[in-house]
Amino acid sequence: MAEAKAIRMPRRFDYSSSGDFNLAVTNALGESSHIVLDGEVLDYIDSAGIGLLVMAQKRAQSQQAKVSMINLKPAILEILQLANLQKIIDIR
Template sequence: MSNVIKMPKRFDYSASSEFNNLLADMLAKHGEGAKILLDCISMDYIDSAGIGLLVMAHKKAMSSHSSIAVINVKPSTKEILLLANLQKLIEIK
């Protein structure tokens, strides 16, 4: 069973519905204590809505005693995540 969600090229409000559905399915499938990996290898763009989605994803994961980590983050995207202090909530690899 895979616990990886492939992130879209652009992670903004337009991605919210699909992302929320994937996250809910993943949390339901893996149950409590899951570690969900968000693979950002293709992600070129994230805006404030995308950051908000990550914060909400963290809250949903925490409510099921699970965690989220982002992996394969490009330097420009990582810089944005760090500026938003997301590393305090979500592991950034």
């Protein structure tokens, strides 16, 4: 497959992001075995957003693909680490 496919995360990642995010993940998995979620502008994530990340990882894993996150702000990184997401998603 092709090189990593980047998905730019929205400023606010919660349940309202699910439709666009799931479509982006589906498209990315069709093009690549590595999805990179770019959190440069991500300012807010709630439990629904964390759930969306877990589901994306499970979908990727079922297709032998990988999910990574980059450019996270310290507060977002801390939230993801408290949720132990670094155990299933490569967070850089």
